[in-house]
Amino acid sequence: xxxxxxxEAINSxxxxxxxxxRGVYVIGEDVALGGPFGAxxxxxxxxxxxxxxxxxxxxxxxxxxxxxxxAMGLRPVIEVMFVDFITLAMDQLVNHAAKLxxxxxxxLGIPLTxxxxxxxxxxxxxxxxxxxxxxxxxxxxxKVVMPSNPADAKGLLTAAIRxxxxxxxxxxxALYWTRGEVPDGEHTIPIGRAALRRPGKDVTLVATSRxxxxxxxxxxxxxxxxxxVEVIDPRSLLPLDLDTITASLRKTGRLVIAHEAVEGAGxxxxxxxxxxxxxxxxxxxxxxxxxxxxxxxPASPVLEQAFVPGAERLxxxxxxxxxxx
Amino acid sequence: xxxxxxxxxxxxxxxTMLLIRRFEEGLIxxxxxxxxxxxxxxxxxxxxxxxxxxxxxxPQDKIATTHRNHGHLLARGADPRRLYAEILxxxxxxxxxxxxxxxxxxxxLGFLSTSALVGGAVPLAVGAGFAAKxxxxxxxxxxxxxxxxxxxxxxxxxxxxxxxxxxxxxFMCENNSAGALGQSAGEYPGSTIATKQLIDVVAPFGxxxxxxxxxxxxxxxxxxxxxxxxxxxxGGPTFIEARTVRWPGSRPLWPExxxxxxxxxxxxxxxxxxxxxxxxxxxxxxxxxxRQLFDAKxxxxxxxxxxxxxxxxxxxxxxxxxxEAPYPDxxxxxxxxxx
Amino acid sequence: xxxxxxxxxxxxxxxxxxxxxxxxxxxHGLLHLSIGQEAVAxxxxxxLRTTDRVVSGHRPHGHAIAKGVDIASLFAELAGRETGxxxxxxxxxxxxxxxxxxxxATGIVGGNVALALGVAFACKEREKQEVAAVFFGDxxxxxxxxxxxxxxxxxxxxxxxxxCENNGxxxxxxLSAHTPISQLARHAETYGIPSxxxxxxxxxxxxxxxxxxxxxxxxxxxxxxxxxxxYRLRGHYEGDPAKYRELSELSDWKTKDPIRRFAATxxxxxTCTHEQMRAxxxxxxxxxxxxxxxxxxxxxxxxxxxxxxxxxx
Numbered sequence: 001x002x003x004x005x006x007x008e009a010i011n012s013x014x015x016x017x018x019x020x021x022r023g024v025y026v027i028g029e030d031v032a033l034g035g036p037f038g039a040x041x042x043x044x045x046x047x048x049x050x051x052x053x054x055x056x057x058x059x060x061x062x063x064x065x066x067x068x069x070x071a072m073g074l075r076p077v078i079e080v081m082f083v084d085f086i087t088l089a090m091d092q093l094v095n096h097a098a099k100l101x102x103x104x105x106x107x108l109g110i111p112l113t114x115x116x117x118x119x120x121x122x123x124x125x126x127x128x129x130x131x132x133x134x135x136x137x138x139x140x141x142x143k144v145v146m147p148s149n150p151a152d153a154k155g156l157l158t159a160a161i162r163x164x165x166x167x168x169x170x171x172x173x174a175l176y177w178t179r180g181e182v183p184d185g186e187h188t189i190p191i192g193r194a195a196l197r198r199p200g201k202d203v204t205l206v207a208t209s210r211x212x213x214x215x216x217x218x219x220x221x222x223x224x225x226x227x228x229v230e231v232i233d234p235r236s237l238l239p240l241d242l243d244t245i246t247a248s249l250r251k252t253g254r255l256v257i258a259h260e261a262v263e264g265a266g267x268x269x270x271x272x273x274x275x276x277x278x279x280x281x282x283x284x285x286x287x288x289x290x291x292x293x294x295x296x297x298p299a300s301p302v303l304e305q306a307f308v309p310g311a312e313r314l315x316x317x318x319x320x321x322x323x324x325x
Numbered sequence: 326x327x328x329x330x331x332x333x334x335x336x337x338x339x340x341t342m343l344l345i346r347r348f349e350e351g352l353i354x355x356x357x358x359x360x361x362x363x364x365x366x367x368x369x370x371x372x373x374x375x376x377x378x379x380x381x382x383x384p385q386d387k388i389a390t391t392h393r394n395h396g397h398l399l400a401r402g403a404d405p406r407r408l409y410a411e412i413l414x415x416x417x418x419x420x421x422x423x424x425x426x427x428x429x430x431x432x433x434l435g436f437l438s439t440s441a442l443v444g445g446a447v448p449l450a451v452g453a454g455f456a457a458k459x460x461x462x463x464x465x466x467x468x469x470x471x472x473x474x475x476x477x478x479x480x481x482x483x484x485x486x487x488x489x490x491x492x493x494x495x496f497m498c499e500n501n502s503a504g505a506l507g508q509s510a511g512e513y514p515g516s517t518i519a520t521k522q523l524i525d526v527v528a529p530f531g532x533x534x535x536x537x538x539x540x541x542x543x544x545x546x547x548x549x550x551x552x553x554x555x556x557x558x559x560g561g562p563t564f565i566e567a568r569t570v571r572w573p574g575s576r577p578l579w580p581e582x583x584x585x586x587x588x589x590x591x592x593x594x595x596x597x598x599x600x601x602x603x604x605x606x607x608x609x610x611x612x613x614x615x616r617q618l619f620d621a622k623x624x625x626x627x628x629x630x631x632x633x634x635x636x637x638x639x640x641x642x643x644x645x646x647x648x649e650a651p652y653p654d655x656x657x658x659x660x661x662x663x664x
Numbered sequence: 665x666x667x668x669x670x671x672x673x674x675x676x677x678x679x680x681x682x683x684x685x686x687x688x689x690x691x692h693g694l695l696h697l698s699i700g701q702e703a704v705a706x707x708x709x710x711x712l713r714t715t716d717r718v719v720s721g722h723r724p725h726g727h728a729i730a731k732g733v734d735i736a737s738l739f740a741e742l743a744g745r746e747t748g749x750x751x752x753x754x755x756x757x758x759x760x761x762x763x764x765x766x767x768x769a770t771g772i773v774g775g776n777v778a779l780a781l782g783v784a785f786a787c788k789e790r791e792k793q794e795v796a797a798v799f800f801g802d803x804x805x806x807x808x809x810x811x812x813x814x815x816x817x818x819x820x821x822x823x824x825x826x827x828c829e830n831n832g833x834x835x836x837x838x839l840s841a842h843t844p845i846s847q848l849a850r851h852a853e854t855y856g857i858p859s860x861x862x863x864x865x866x867x868x869x870x871x872x873x874x875x876x877x878x879x880x881x882x883x884x885x886x887x888x889x890x891x892x893x894x895y896r897l898r899g900h901y902e903g904d905p906a907k908y909r910e911l912s913e914l915s916d917w918k919t920k921d922p923i924r925r926f927a928a929t930x931x932x933x934x935t936c937t938h939e940q941m942r943a944x945x946x947x948x949x950x951x952x953x954x955x956x957x958x959x960x961x962x963x964x965x966x967x968x969x970x971x972x973x974x975x976x977x
Contacts, residue, residue, distance in 0.1 A: 105973065
C-alpha cells in the first residue's frame with residue numbers, strides 16, 4: 001500500500017495500462033504537457049508523444065477520433081478537461097460511441113475510456129462546475145463510474161480501460177488532492193460493484209463521488225445521536241449494483257440518496273424508482289434525496305457553498321427519514 | 326495613431342490601457358493576499374487591442390467575449406468597483422455574484438454574454454449580427470475570442486453563416502500565442518492548427534481578413550474601423566487577427582506577477598526593466614504606447630505618472646469597495662434561474 | 665473495366681430494388697438512395713485494397729456494395745431480418761461489415777468524418793500500410809466536425825481520404841444557400857491537404873484520383889481531399905418528391921448518367937460489345953433479385969434481441 005493523492009492514483013493507472021497494453025493511447029488537450037491538473041504528468045516523457053497525444057481544442061473531433069480508433073481495436077483514453085466541455089462532443093459520444101456496438105449487431109467493440117472531471121469547487125461558475133452524470137446514465141451503451149477516493153480512482157480507471165464498452169470515468173476536481181491508501185501494482189475494481197463504506201442498522205445512505213466524504217462525516221455526527229447510518233458508495237452508476245443497496249435496505253428499511261448534481265431528474269431519481277420497484281416492501285419511510293438545488297452553479301463563494309449539498313442539509317434529511325417529521 | 330487621435334483621445338486610450346493593466350495586477354495581488362477568487366485569466370499584454378477596438382464602437386453595438394474578458398468590459402466602460410465585486414462574488418457585482426470572472430457580463434453596455442467555453446462566444450456574436458440585420462438596426466456585433474477557437478468546429482459553422490448572410494459581425498481573434506514565450510517550456514500551449522497562418526482558415530469563406538500587431542493601437546484602429554464600416558454598409562463580416570506575445574505571468578490557471586508590476590517609466594528608462602523580462606516588455610503594447618506618446622510629445626513623464634497614479638488610486642478604492650461589499654444572501658442562489 | 669461496370673450496375677439494381685421493396689413495405693426506415701452517384705462508390709473502392717477501411721454516411725448502400733459487403737446481408741438488414749449484416753439492429757443508415765473493411769455508416773452529417781479520423785489514426789498506428797476513406801456529402805462541409813477533422817488529419821498526417829460527394833444539395837437546399845463556397849476542396853487547401861476536384865460521374869477519373877491519394881497516404885504523405893462533382897437522380901430520401909429542383913436540371917444530369925456514360929465509352933473504345941454490356945446489367949439484376957429473394961426468407965430477430973449487444977463482452 002502506498003499513500004497517493006487521487007490525481008496520482010489516476011496517473012498511476014494510466015502509466016501502468018500504457019505499459020501493459022500497446023493499444024492504450026492517452027489523447028486530449030494538453031495531455032502531453034501533463035494536463036491542467038497533472039493527471040497525465042510524465043506520461044509523454046515515458047511513452048512518447050505518439051501514445052500520449054496532444055490535440056487541438058476540438059472536443060467533437062477528439063471524441064470521434066477516439067471512437068473510430070476504438071472501433072479499430074485501439075484502447076484510447078481521452079481526457080475532456082471539464083465535463084462542461086463534453087457538451088461539444090455529445091454527438092460522437094451519444095450517437096456513435098454508445099451505439100456502434102449495438103447498431104453493428106455486435107461487430108464493432110468500442111473499448112473507449114473518457115476521463116472527465118466535474119464538480120463545484122473553486123468558484124469556476126456555471127460553465128466549469130456542473131455535475132452531468134445523469135445525462136450519461138440515460139444513454140444505453142455507456143458505462144458510468146464515479147470514484148470517490150484514490151484507490152477507487154485507480155481501480156475503476158484500470159477496469160474502464162480494460163472494458164470493451166465505452167466507459168465514462170467521472171472524477172471530482174475537489175478530490176484531486178485528497179490522499180488515501182492505494183494498493184501497489186495492478187489494481188482493478190469490477191465495474192458495477194458498490195462499496196459498503198460504513199455499516200449501520202438504522203438508515204442506508206447512498207452517496208456518490210465527493211458526497212461519500214460528506215456522508216461519512218454525517219454518519220459520524222449522527223452516531224453520537226444514536227443513529228447508525230450505513231453508507232454505500234455505488235462507485236458505478238451504470239451498471240448499478242442494486243443488490244447491495246436492497247440488501248442494506250432489508251436491514252435498515254430507510255434510504256437517503258445524496259449527490260452533488262441538481263436533484264431534478266438526477267441519479268437519485270433513477271435510484272429511487274429502481275428501489276421502489278425492487279424493494280418497496282422493505283421500506284419503512286419515504287425515500288429522501290439530497291442534491292443541489294435546481295439552478296446553474298453560481299460563482300460567488302457564498303452562493304457556491306449554498307448550492308453544494310453539505311453535511312448539515314444531509315444530516316437533516318437523514319434525521320427526518322429516521323425520526324419522522 | 327497620433328495623427329488620428331487628438332491629445333485628449335490619445336490620453337483616454339492610455340487611461341483605458343492602464344486601467345486594464347492595473348485592474349488585473351491588483352486582482353493578482355488580492356488573490357496572493359489570500360482572498361478567494363477562483364481561477365481567472367488575464368488580459369495583460371493585450372490591452373491595446375481591446376482598448377483601441379472598443380473605443381470605436383457605437384453605443385448600440387454588441388460584444389461577445391470570453392473567459393479573458395476583464396479588458397473588454399473595462400474598455401467599454403464597466404465600473405471597476407462592480408467588476409471587482411463580481412469577481413469576488415459579491416452582491417454588488419454586475420451579475421450579483423453569479424457569474425464571477427468567467428461569466429462577468431454587463432448587458433447595459435452591449436455585452437451579450439461572456440462564454441467560458443472555447444468558441445462559445447462566436448455563434449452568440451453571429452446571432453447578434455443576425456438579429457441586428459433582421460431588425461434593420463445599424464448595429465455591429467463584435468466577437469472577441471482567442472486563437473484556440475480556430476480549432477473548434479463551431480467557429481467554422483458560425484463564420485460560414487455570417488459570410489453567407491453577410492451579417493454585420495467583426496470576428497476579433499486575439500492571438501496571444503504569437504512567438505509563444507514559455508510554450509517551449511511547456512507552460513501553456515499555443516494554437517494547434519495545420520495552417521501556415523491563422524488567417525488562412527478564413528480565406529475560403531470570402532471573408533476579408535487581416536493580421537495586425539495587437540500591441541499597435543494604430544494598426545488595430547485602422548483594421549477595426551474598416552471592418553465596422555464594412556459591416557454597417559451591408560458588406561458583411563470581417564476577420565481580424567490581433568497578434569500579441571503572451572505575458573509570462575499568464576499561467577493557465579493561476580496568474581502570477583512574475584514580471585513584477587509594470588512600471589510606466591520602463592517606457593523612457595528601459596534600463597529599469599528587469600533583464601529577464603526585457604524581451605516581453607519590448608513587445609508590450611502598453612509600454613510601447615507610452616513611449617510613442619512621450620516621443621510625440623503628447624504627454625510628458627509627469628503627466629503619464631500622474632494619470633497612472635490616479636488610475637491606481639481609483640482601483641485601490643474599487644478593490645476596497647469590493648472587499649468590503651457584502652456577499653449575496655445564500656438564498657439568492659435560486660433566483661434568476663428562469664426569466 | 666467490366667468489374668467497374670458490374671459494380672455500378674449492382675448498386676443501381678440494388679437501389680432500384682430497394683425502392684420497389686420500400687413501396688411494398690418490405691424494407692423499412694429512412695432510405696437515402698445514391699442513384700446517379702454510383703461512379704463515386706465504384707471508382708473509389710476499386711482503388712482501395714480489401715484491408716483499407718471505409719466509413720460512410722446516411723447514403724451508404726453504394727459504398728458498402730462497392731467495398732464488397734454481401735448484398736443479401738444488406739437487403740436483409742434493410743428488411744430488418746436477423747440475417748442482416750447488423751442483425752437488423754442497424755438499418756439503412758448504420759450498415760457495418762468490418763471484415764470487408766466497411767467499418768460503419770452513420771446517420772449524423774459530419775459525424776462520420778470525425779469517426780473516420782480515428783479509423784485513420786488506428787490504421788497509421790497498425791503500421792500495415794492501410795488507409796481509411798470517408799464518404800460524405802456537401803452538406804457535411806458546413807459542420808464543425810468536418811473542419812476539426814481536416815485540421816487534425818493534416819496536423820498528424822493521417823492516412824485518410826476525404827471523399828466528398830458534392831451532389832449540389834444538402835437535403836432540400838442547394839449548396840449555394842448553405843455556403844458561399846462552391847467547391848469544398850477549397851477547405852482542404854487551407855490546411856495544406858492535397859486536393860482534387862473531379863467529375864464524379866466519370867468512374868475512371870474517380871478511380872485515378874483515389875488511387876493517387878491512396879498511394880500518397882500509404883507512403884506516409886498524409887490525407888487527401890477528393891471532391892467528386894455529381895448529382896443524385898432521386899430525392900434526398902425515398903418518398904421525397906424533390907420539388908425543389910428544376911426538371912431541366914434533372915434531365916440534364918440524366919444525360920450524364922455515370923453508368924450509361926461508362927458503358928458507351930467502353931463500347932466506343934471497342935473494349936466490349938453492346939451485348940456484353942447488356943449481359944453485365946442482366947447479371948447484376950439477376951444477382952440482386954436472388955439476393956433480395958434470399959433476404960426475404962431470412963428469419964426475424966427474436967424480440968429478446970432488443971436488449972442484447974448493448975454492451976460488448
